[in-house]
Amino acid sequence: MYEHPYDTTPTRATTAGACAKTGAPASRLSPTRRPWVAALALAIVIAWLAWPATARADAPFGAKAPIATDAVNAVSVYAADVDGDGDLDALSASFLDDTIAWYENTAGDGSAWTKHTIATDVDGATSVYAADVDGDGDIDAISASRNDDTVAWYENTAGDGSAWTEHTIATDAYGARFVYAADVD
Numbered sequence: 001m002y003e004h005p006y007d008t009t010p011t012r013a014t015t016a017g018a019c020a021k022t023g024a025p026a027s028r029l030s031p032t033r034r035p036w037v038a039a040l041a042l043a044i045v046i047a048w049l050a051w052p053a054t055a056r057a058d059a060p061f062g063a064k065a066p067i068a069t070d071a072v073n074a075v076s077v078y079a080a081d082v083d084g085d086g087d088l089d090a091l092s093a094s095f096l097d098d099t100i101a102w103y104e105n106t107a108g109d110g111s112a113w114t115k116h117t118i119a120t121d122v123d124g125a126t127s128v129y130a131a132d133v134d135g136d137g138d139i140d141a142i143s144a145s146r147n148d149d150t151v152a153w154y155e156n157t158a159g160d161g162s163a164w165t166e167h168t169i170a171t172d173a174y175g176a177r178f179v180y181a182a183d184v185d
Helices: none
Strands: 023-027 037-042 045-049 064-068 074-080 089-094 099-105 113-119 125-131 140-145 150-156 164-170
Touching: 045 074, 045 089, 064 099, 064 113, 074 125, 089 140, 099 125, 099 140, 113 150, 113 164
Parallel strands: none
Antiparallel strands: 023 037, 037 045, 045 064, 074 089, 089 099, 089 125, 099 113, 125 140, 140 150, 150 164
């Protein structure tokens, strides 16, 4: 897990009793808390931790708030507004069940989540990222999968996360582990 204050670079943080499998960008999952919120992927649990607005700069994160308890070996989590409702949702890549999913922040404050499956045939899913790949104004998903050497993106065809179309980027990305998106040209 990484904590990211406004004026410094991210620093590695630890949480007692938890071993983070992946760091996720700090994000504002709850509009009532400071933007010191991070998603955390653990074996089958995806959770977020909030840094209370009244805490000192060196204070620890708050208690874990579960997003999902059935993500089989979730190895990557990314926060983005998938459904376009103004709050952040969470995307995950689960290695053992080959799944890319997103979790709708239904209450808008991180207190209630609904799972939506994007794909279940991502062989050895290792990474997920969110970006507007096709330039239509909504969030699409991008994944890397180690076992089939594939990088793919999933078009959010309805714009609200209810329908997805898979597009293959590469099938020769040997042992693909991570995926990111940027405008390079």
